[in-house]
Amino acid sequence: MISGSLNGLMILYSALLGLVLVVGAPWWLLRMATSGRYRAGLRGRLGVVPAGLREFVAGREVVWIHAVSVGEVMAAERLVRELETALPGCAVVVSTTTETGQALACKRLGAGRVFYLPLDFAFTVRRYLGALRPRMVVLMESELWPRLMTECRRGGIALAVVNARVSDRSFPRYMKLRALWRPLLAGVGRFFAQSEETAERLRRIGVATGRVVVTGNLKYDVRAVGENAMAGRVEEAVGDGPLLVAGSTLPGEEEILLAAWAEVTAKVPAARLLIAPRHPNRFDEVFRLIEERYTVVRCSGLEGAEAGGVLLLDTIGDLAAVYGLGTAAFVGGSLVAMGGHNPLEAAQFGVPVVMGESYENFREIVEAMRGGQAIRIVTREALSDTLVEVMQSSEAMKTMGERGRAVFEAQAGATGRTVAGLLSLLGDAR
Numbered sequence: 001m002i003s004g005s006l007n008g009l010m011i012l013y014s015a016l017l018g019l020v021l022v023v024g025a026p027w028w029l030l031r032m033a034t035s036g037r038y039r040a041g042l043r044g045r046l047g048v049v050p051a052g053l054r055e056f057v058a059g060r061e062v063v064w065i066h067a068v069s070v071g072e073v074m075a076a077e078r079l080v081r082e083l084e085t086a087l088p089g090c091a092v093v094v095s096t097t098t099e100t101g102q103a104l105a106c107k108r109l110g111a112g113r114v115f116y117l118p119l120d121f122a123f124t125v126r127r128y129l130g131a132l133r134p135r136m137v138v139l140m141e142s143e144l145w146p147r148l149m150t151e152c153r154r155g156g157i158a159l160a161v162v163n164a165r166v167s168d169r170s171f172p173r174y175m176k177l178r179a180l181w182r183p184l185l186a187g188v189g190r191f192f193a194q195s196e197e198t199a200e201r202l203r204r205i206g207v208a209t210g211r212v213v214v215t216g217n218l219k220y221d222v223r224a225v226g227e228n229a230m231a232g233r234v235e236e237a238v239g240d241g242p243l244l245v246a247g248s249t250l251p252g253e254e255e256i257l258l259a260a261w262a263e264v265t266a267k268v269p270a271a272r273l274l275i276a277p278r279h280p281n282r283f284d285e286v287f288r289l290i291e292e293r294y295t296v297v298r299c300s301g302l303e304g305a306e307a308g309g310v311l312l313l314d315t316i317g318d319l320a321a322v323y324g325l326g327t328a329a330f331v332g333g334s335l336v337a338m339g340g341h342n343p344l345e346a347a348q349f350g351v352p353v354v355m356g357e358s359y360e361n362f363r364e365i366v367e368a369m370r371g372g373q374a375i376r377i378v379t380r381e382a383l384s385d386t387l388v389e390v391m392q393s394s395e396a397m398k399t400m401g402e403r404g405r406a407v408f409e410a411q412a413g414a415t416g417r418t419v420a421g422l423l424s425l426l427g428d429a430r
Helices: 004-034 051-057 070-086 099-109 122-132 146-154 171-176 178-185 196-205 229-238 253-267 280-291 319-323 360-371 383-391 395-410 414-429
Strands: 062-066 091-096 114-116 136-140 158-164 190-193 212-214 243-249 272-277 296-298 310-312 328-331 353-355
Touching: 004 146, 004 178, 051 091, 051 122, 062 070, 062 122, 070 091, 070 099, 070 136, 070 158, 070 414, 091 099, 099 114, 122 146, 136 146, 136 414, 146 158, 146 178, 158 414, 171 178, 171 196, 178 196, 190 196, 190 414, 196 212, 229 272, 229 310, 229 319, 243 253, 243 319, 243 383, 253 272, 253 280, 253 383, 272 280, 272 319, 280 296, 280 310, 328 383, 353 383, 360 395
Parallel strands: 062 091, 062 136, 091 114, 136 158, 158 190, 190 212, 243 272, 243 328, 272 310, 296 310, 328 353
Antiparallel strands: none
């Protein structure tokens, strides 16, 4: 039963969302005209359900998982596999918001089950729910879409949030608007939280204690795929020399890294640098930036022969495997105030990890690693000296890398606990 207050809230929400789209229409039309990534999936976002998706789910029960971008897709991959094993014959479908997330999901999970999340209007959401008829909708982390949540509740569809996270930045906003959020959150059957801290924050926002379960972080279970062709080409090109893999870099960081790299190579002449920008639309921009200082080689163009200069990883979905080749890893989004990215992608290989001081997005993971002396947090000023230290591959650095691997292994198992919780929720919903 949907209360009158929630109906009123959704009318206001839809009106505001429509106003934002109308006001922003000139900007969006310009971006769509000049950039293919803004046109990607437009029909699906407007409620046109892909024919391939209809075929994939035909005659089967459905679980719909929403994973916004690359990191969530990687965390969801194992969840999809384990749900399929636990629910034989069930079709597990995956929506994404970003083009990069869509590409990786298609590559890892098969294009037939993958689609773009529709715009959060009643008519678009209802078309997908009507076509898929899911037994359950699973939202990842903090992807709380009010209309989708409300339509699931109206249709009696089990709704869960997995790998739930309430960040330091978003918690004050939730608290200020908790009177608005409470009726929406009441429709979520279960929150599977990354940590007790997030669980407590959810309770304070207004989620009933019995609907919050701490299962751990799915990203502790993210493992690089076995054989990776790109990693093989990079390994052949680099040879046996020391390699720094700088992953998921954001605007402003490449300049800092390249400035520090001159000092690194002065002391470790054989050292090589590989930069993997976070966003594919920046590959050309970063190529030109590197070219101003060094010879640069695109990994997509490697022929297998030894290549000199700085390497640019300009492909999607290969970074995790390439981290395993590194003498050390720098994890981006951390030298600029963007909250950092997941250090476990590199730590799983026993590679010593360096991050900047901005790591709020993965604070619990980083603090666990810091507590185990398994990561080096560095200021911009100390970056070059720290990189020299980790690139010299001393026993101390190897030990730090092994500590990072131990943190990764010790925290594994969140996927299994989450799947068990989802199956329990499905049982309750029957």
